[in-house]
Amino acid sequence: xxxxxQLGSHxxxxxxxxVLLRCNYSSSVPPYLFWYxxxxxxxxxxxxxxxxGATLVKGINGFEAEFKKSETSFHLTKPSAHMSDAAEYFxxxxxxxxxxxxxxxxxxxxxxx
Amino acid sequence: xAQVTQNPRYLITVTGKKLTVTxxxxxxxxxxxxYRQDPxxxxxxxxxxxxxxxxxKGDVPEGYKVSRKEKRNFPLILESPSPNQTSLYFCASSARxxxxxxxxxxxxxxx
Numbered sequence: 001x002x003x004x005x006q007l008g009s010h011x012x013x014x015x016x017x018x019v020l021l022r023c024n025y026s027s028s029v030p031p032y033l034f035w036y037x038x039x040x041x042x043x044x045x046x047x048x049x050x051x052x053g054a055t056l057v058k059g060i061n062g063f064e065a066e067f068k069k070s071e072t073s074f075h076l077t078k079p080s081a082h083m084s085d086a087a088e089y090f091x092x093x094x095x096x097x098x099x100x101x102x103x104x105x106x107x108x109x110x111x112x113x
Numbered sequence: 114x115a116q117v118t119q120n121p122r123y124l125i126t127v128t129g130k131k132l133t134v135t136x137x138x139x140x141x142x143x144x145x146x147x148y149r150q151d152p153x154x155x156x157x158x159x160x161x162x163x164x165x166x167x168x169x170k171g172d173v174p175e176g177y178k179v180s181r182k183e184k185r186n187f188p189l190i191l192e193s194p195s196p197n198q199t200s201l202y203f204c205a206s207s208a209r210x211x212x213x214x215x216x217x218x219x220x221x222x223x224x
Contacts, residue, residue, distance in 0.1 A: 042217065094210070105155035
């Protein structure tokens with residue numbers, strides 16, 4: 001079985017500061033990893049994904065994440081936060097070859113001027 | 114446009130009154146699933162379907178039913194809703210081992 005832990009239910013940053021949202025996973029097989037973003041009153045939108053190959057993946061809106069197998073981590077970063085980045089972010093894992101997603105509990109990103 | 118469509122977006126109902134939330138996708142995806150989202154708990158899977166006529170329980174299936182008679186549709190049925198099923202529900206579809214596409218959500222209140 002797989003699981004996802006997101007450290008920090010809320011993260012606050014100032015506009016222009018580095019964004020770092022942490023995600024650690026457990027999986028008995030090589031995982032596929034995803035980050036989704038949810039804006040208020042909307043569904044989930046894919047930010048980026050790791051399946052195989054390059055461990056540093058780039059997504060939309062300037063976000064990127066690095067798959068580190070030795071640390072079982074898939075942290076999400078953005079060099080400079082923008083007010084429009086304020087949203088809830090979910091990390092998710094699925095065993096490679098399957099489609100059942102297991103989500104973390106989410107991290108709310110707050111961006112102050 | 115590729116999309117997952119859920120209806121209704123908002124629903125208020127009374128305890129015990131059967132309801133159905135519809136979900137339809139136009140991407141010919143094999144895999145569909147239902148999640149509920151509750152504050153502090155993230156998204157938890159209710160049921161999923163690997164293909165037509167193939168469904169299985171997720172993490173929180175109690176009080177819910179699903180069916181998959183056609184590839185594009187995956188309705189969620191609450192036979193006798195209770196207040197603890199008040200939640201935000203999402204339908205999702207995906208190709209095998211690929212990212213999930215989510216509907217806009219259905220906010221259900223059971224009074």
